[in-house]
Amino acid sequence: MEYFVQQLINGLALGSIYGLIAIGYTMVYGIIGMINFAHGDVFMIGAFVALITFLVLGMIGITWLPFALLLVLVVAMVVASVYGWAIERLAYRPLRGSFRLAPLISAIGMSILLQNYVQITQGARVKPLPPLIQGGFVIMENDGFTVSLSYMQIIIVALTVILMIAFSALISRTALGRAQRACEQDRTMAALLGINVDRTISLTFVMGAALAAVAGLMFLVYYGVIDFFIGFLAGVKAFTAAVLGGIGSLPGAMLGGLLIGLIETFWSAYFTIEYKDVAAFSILIMVLIFRPTGLLGRPEVEKV
Amino acid sequence: MNRPLLTVEHLTMRFGGLTAIDDVSFTARDREITAIIGPNGAGKTTVFNCMTGFYKPTVGRLTLDRGDRKFLLERLDDYQVAQRAHVGRTFQNIRLFPGMSVLENLIVAQHNRLMHASGFTVLGLFGFGGYVAAERAAIDKARYWLDRVNLTERADVNAGALPYGAQRRLEIARAMCTDPVLLCLDEPAAGLNPRESHELNELLRFVRDEHKIGLLLIEHDMSVVMGISDHIIVLDYGRKISDGSPAEVRSDPAVIRAYLGEDEDEAKSAGDRA
Structure with missing residues (x-):
């Protein structure tokens, strides 16, 4: 029982990170109907920017942790947003209106480019960050096995919940959110109502990138090591999460992220840790076969 | 003339x-x-x-x-x-946003004014007064047009669920909401x-x-x-x-x-x- 609860906590923390990345996939898919395969690498860039900012702050002597974390969060979100915006502008917008596969290929190219760029500029070796936030609560203790809930896990889940609420409000209540939903349903008509469709799409990428940067920072602080390749696996798992939840659906992305996090954690705990990725991707295959619209997705209506 | x-x-x-x-x-x-x-x-x-x-x-x-x-x-x-x-326009085939409510269809047509009032969303997120007032004005305008095209009772229905004639009227109301x-x-x-x-x-x-x-x-x-x-x-x-x-x-x-x-x-x- 204690073991189960502990895995549940670990799974929720991991799932929150996947969920935040998955939102970027799902929002972009919703608005332009393409999978942004470079999104995982924006997450990786976010983690690297966070690491560099931590080091810089340490050098100039800002060490009060809450302030440093907030500063790093803002810097990582801003820099990743610029990347997100630039990727859309350079790699996808020129191909809009081209055949469907073109932006997808462009996205894969962009992903490879970003990985290699970070590998060259930052080196291929694993980068460590000393643990910043330690300690936590012991919530259960039995037969020498303790169930602990670390402060870091609390921060991850709480921040994710806050961001999710903020984003749901943004999509459902604000003019920008309405414009995004309008573009999603009929881009031509949205333009005729005076909505700048290109800008709305850019902002969608920016929002997705900012969330991925938050996930990158969480990943960095939670695991303490990053390298240029983390974006690939995390990206593909987040994509799986988005498909599982129903691609295009915001709550679906979050639910999918949590489920993938839980499945992966429980698989590692009760079966074999080597096959945890296999478990996650088997889910992807099964969802695609048996329920292609995902858990919360709407059946796709082909537009004519 | x-x-x-x-x-x-x-x-x-x-x-x-x-x-x-x-x-x-x-x-x-x-x-x-x-x-x-x-x-x-x-x-x-x-x-x-x-x-x-x-x-x-x-x-x-x-x-x-x-x-x-x-x-x-x-x-x-x-x-x-x-x-x-x-310049406002409607299409030969109906192009409402079917997944939005009737009222939202009319509010989304007032996008630009709302975007300005909300400081391009940033200020609006913090609940600045100008945005709230602009949003209220947008709803008032939408209500006015709903009244004109006899759709006031269906304001919260999804636009896609309206009968054909009502969708036609809603399209004109939406175009009018762009001023x-x-x-x-x-x-x-x-x-x-x-x-x-x-x-x-x-x-x-x-x-x-x-x-x-x-x-x-x-x-x-x-x-x-x-x-x-x-x-x-x-x-x-x-x-x-x-x-x-x-x-x-x-x-x-x-x-x-x-x-x-x-x-x-x-x-x-x-x-x-x-």
Whole structure:
């Protein structure tokens, strides 16, 4: 029982990170109907920017942790947003209106480019960050096995919940959110109502990138090591999460992220840790076969 | 006579070897209803598409004169036609946002004003007063138009669930929410029953007289065209064949020929000429 609860906590923390990345996939898919395969690498860039900012702050002597974390969060979100915006502008917008596969290929190219760029500029070796936030609560203790809930896990889940609420409000209540939903349903008509469709799409990428940067920072602080390749696996798992939840659906992305996090954690705990990725991707295959619209997705209506 | 609102000069649109519009010039005046009629394939919708940034005309100039400022429509991007020149448009086939409520469809049409009021969303997120007031004004305006098109009770229904006639009315209300100076309607009466098309006439007259804007409509339903138009332009095979008041157009031999076909001698001589 204690073991189960502990895995549940670990799974929720991991799932929150996947969920935040998955939102970027799902929002972009919703608005332009393409999978942004470079999104995982924006997450990786976010983690690297966070690491560099931590080091810089340490050098100039800002060490009060809450302030440093907030500063790093803002810097990582801003820099990743610029990347997100630039990727859309350079790699996808020129191909809009081209055949469907073109932006997808462009996205894969962009992903490879970003990985290699970070590998060259930052080196291929694993980068460590000393643990910043330690300690936590012991919530259960039995037969020498303790169930602990670390402060870091609390921060991850709480921040994710806050961001999710903020984003749901943004999509459902604000003019920008309405414009995004309008573009999603009929881009031509949205333009005729005076909505700048290109800008709305850019902002969608920016929002997705900012969330991925938050996930990158969480990943960095939670695991303490990053390298240029983390974006690939995390990206593909987040994509799986988005498909599982129903691609295009915001709550679906979050639910999918949590489920993938839980499945992966429980698989590692009760079966074999080597096959945890296999478990996650088997889910992807099964969802695609048996329920292609995902858990919360709407059946796709082909537009004519 | 009212001042010219839209001036189309020498508009030509070619798609490869096909000339869809051939040197068409006309004027649509402020506070008047101008109808573009013509047989199928005459190029009516293409004129609209050139105006609203879908196509870049091969030749020609489309000037929208708002009184204080002039806009060359062919140089504006699609969203600027609504945002800056304030030209509203509806489509032949209904293009509401089916997944949004009726009210939201009308509010999304007021996007630009809300974006400005919300400081491009940033200030709005923190609940700044200007945004709240702008949002309230947007809802008031939406309610006003819902009232006009008898959809107040269905404000919270998904737009896709409305019956056909109601969707047509909602489209016009939505276009009006963009504050147009010129409203372009592509076959607004298509598929309406006689009672509904009578209501449409009333609505269009109301828009012209109370909101003091110009309307440009493509229409096949002659009871609508002859009933409410101040001015009619007739296109056939991409050329303008007649232009004038309903009475003038109705008696124009060129129009009668285009609609009813020419008699045999004329057809033969036309064939010889070609």
